[in-house]
Amino acid sequence: MMRAWILPILLVLCGSVLAAGLIFSETVGPAAAVLLVFVLLAAVNSPLLSPRSIGALEAQRRSAADGRPVVFWRPGCKYCFRLRVRLGRSARQLHWVDIWRDPAGAAAVRAANNGNETVPTVVVAGQPHTNPDPAWVRKQLSRSA
Template sequence: MTRRWQSTTFLVAIGVLGGFWIGSLPGLAFFAVFVVFGALVSPRAFPHSITDAEARAAQATDGHPIIYWRPGCPFCLRLRGSLARQAGRYHWVDIWSDPDGAATVRSIADGNETVPTVVTVSESFVNPSPQLVRNLN
């Protein structure tokens, strides 16, 4: 659980330390920027994650793609941001909180945990473009 929040904690800590070191109004701005960025890369910025088994069962029912991701991943953040309101139409699996999800990604990405990895009923994509993912649904 702590690994999931590591990036966010690190960014907030940098903001606090830098804010105190810089001081005054510029320090407050520095702090605010790092806190906002920390919130963006946190697990809370993504739709509710489900397990790999739940995602596969749901995909069998509705056919929506599964997106494997991890907190702190800039490519996952870019994909999530570009999907905007459509993000809820996909099944999101956090590979840091679900070992089976991580194993699925490793089986697709030649033993690596490269995310985002998107799995449809018939195909898999490792770090696809946001436009390709939008066209899948």
């Protein structure tokens, strides 16, 4: 769990150091702007804005019952973030598995990607698809409904 917070913490620390340097040079306005940018970057990369995750076994059980895809992801992954943003509200209908929190999920991703933990990996009807186009995922989601 701590691994997911490393990048946001580093972003806030770097922003704080830069802002402090600007404050010491008596430029308070730009210091506030720099700090705000770094805090926003930290928020975007934090687990707070991440989808609600469930375990891999539970996700597979739910997917078998309702036919919706399972998305294996991890915090800080820009491709996972892109998928989540481009799916919009329909992202809530997917079953999300954080591979950093669930060892079974990480094992499933490694099995699908020749030993690599490449995410996002979307499983539709038992078939894994690595970093698929968000439009394709949306189409698969509409088919399952």
